[in-house]
Amino acid sequence: MEGIDVNAPGTTQLLMGNEAIVRGALEGGVGFSAQYPGTPSSEVLSVMASVARNLRIHTEWSVNELVAAEAAAGASFAGIPALSAMKQNGVNVISDFLVNVIMTGTGTGGLVLVTGDDPSAISSSNEEDSRWICKWMDMPLLEPSTAQDAKDMVKWAFEISRLVDNPCFVRETTRLAHTRGKVMLGELPTERKTAYFPDVWDMCKPAKSRFTSGPFGILHHQAHERLKRVVPVFEASAFNTYEGPEKPELLIITSGVCYLYCQEAIAMLGLGNRAGIFRLGTTWPLPEQAVRKQLERTSNVLFVEEIDPFIEGSVMEFAASLGASLPPKTYLGKRSGHIPSWGALSTDLVAQTLGSILNVPYKVAGRDAAYSEGLKEATKMVPPRAINLCPGCPHRGSYWIFKNALSIDGRHGLVAGDIGCYSLGFIGAGFFQERTMHCMGGGIGVANGLGNLKEFGFNQPVLAIAGDSTFFHACIPALVNGVYNKANFIFAILDNSATAMTGFQPHPGVGRAATGDPAPRVDMEALCRALGARVEVCDPFDLEGSTRVLLDMMADESGGARVLIMRRTCELVRARRDKGRPYTMRVNPSVCAGDSCGCNRLCIRVFGCPGLIWDKEAGKAKIDEAICTGCGLCADICPQRAIERKAA
């Protein structure tokens, strides 16, 4: 198969939404791409990095979304088209920069920001709708429905950015990001741009030569005015389409993948002659005249969009502004309760809603009541499948150590958690140890508060945790704060040498760049020591030794922020690198006492590694050969020492 960087216009490839975004950026002449990983948009930079050398593009995993967006803007100021993708949370991280950059403009390069929203929070801690930032920041917003749209819109977004001299936003959602679809390729540009930051005194080059956010009043006004340039372009855009009867009973206004749900629901219910779909691809600023033309078709309107009523609110606001000149209409959507206000939508949900509005009951095809009832009953035998840390995961060792140390200490200490694989610490996978969990860097942040409550009689040990990538992303200022303000907490960095949750992307601590080239390695313990904090480095698989170190740190009366680095490579990374298993594991059936042990199946019920299973017939624990990674950790938790490890 040809790669994503092949210059073969008119040929087709099966591309994931995120790959289509990369292809669109390549066709749009992107020269600079910076990103911090975040599901569902992580693959954008991974794929871009895979062709970076060939196409001489700068790609980088930045330390966080803010630096990524700022770096991309810097490239755009110097005339190089730049792209930065992020998940919805990242949009919050870059907002302080955005509120300023919309006043300075983005220059001649063009800056495209891609956000991957996550309806139903499938891989997120929230399901924020990031589209609101576009209203807030006077930024144009595009919403692709298919991989083809994603490719075409991202290419176009560079032109839009240059037109309004501001960033152009492209919003995808998980279902688009992670769905592969057929994409027809366009041409790759051959012209290579030169980077140059325009000189203030160079009168021959009238390009903008200053990007400073002041004087405020006039610049804010200009940002509003610049957005207006895109209005006629959006009004005429072929991404806004209508399909259906001339005068439908019901007009659906939709965007993104919901467009496909609407199409399929209409076909399923046979409503093609009663309902019409207006698909908005250019969502903000609202192409008002195009919307008005559609509204005039009918008196009933249904909004179908994920997550918040963004289009719904914009259209109703516009309709209100028309006063009596627009005949009254019934507006249905999230406000009316016809479309859920949270969670991802689906063809089925849309079909149910359409069916109830137009009195065509929706029935699941091919199923009668007896079948559905019988199948539902039979499916009760299927056990739930809780998510878990992987077999061999170092975090299981870390949490085991935290649990035991906090318990031995006896002062009801707690773990202030963060965002990463170890977020599973709030469920059984991490022995329910994690007691707060918010945003990147949020754990050490709240520890700064909890750690300074001594005056109020607070003496519970506070153990803030974060992964190695999260440490670089958002924890350093909070650690400085903890040292400076003498907050009494221990900050455990769960250093597994990867951004594991999102797909093992490298970060400043691993010595490797996005392209795979060697990179300088930032030494986290030297950095923490330089701040004046006590720093200890432990192995999460040394249960006894590490617990002792942690207890000693908790007993440290000198207070202030202390750092415990729990270091062991992510098992999935190790397995790829080393192949094979370090140990061959076995439960010795003559030593395992089964249910008569009194441990109450500690290894399976509490420790919970998926590689340990219960042998019903023997009434004893057993190793699942296909799943066990041979890490050897469980040998140390069995009170009978029945689990044996032998060097493989």
Place this chain on the structure above:
Amino acid sequence: MKELTKEPLNLIIGGVGGQGNVLMAQLVGQALVQRGFTASVGDTYGVSQRGGPVASHVRISHDRSYGPLIPAGQADVILTLEPAEALRLLSELGSPSTVVVTNSRPVYPPDVSSGRATYPSLEDLFGALKRYSAGCTVVDASAAALAMGDPIFTNIVMLGVLVGADVAPLERQDMADVLTERFKGPVLERNLEALDRGIGLVRAARTAGKP
């Protein structure tokens, strides 16, 4: 199967995170597009790198783009790497006309190992799958992969099973071509062997199943 028998043909490829079903679905999608079909492959996986239920929705059409997810009751084929997942998916997406093809080897969830939940007997499980589908083919793809020395080949064995079961417009050569593009040398040889073992498994299962 050479031709597309239905528009669209909805195929689910399911399993448990870590079993390799996302790669399977990607290879299937690629083979379909090379055959000239329009295909969309929607992966549904949550925060679980491993251990959670995972399913890819493959929608095969002559020329149309469909939504990323198969609507309730509209799966034509459910192919799974884990048998309980087949029933879970059948209950969401199946109908009496759905064809089920599954690997027989259970992956026990932690709740089962700990005794908080029970895993059904395979007899009950396959009984329910047969009763509520248009047919259920059961193969031990894990054993075939272990016979090759590594359970990692289970997903490629199941690709062979998909081809052998003749439930999608794909033939051995289509999958072999896609594998040849992706792998080289001895690794390719091993994957082609896994593919052929899968095709053989269906033949054996169907012969054994005849009265």
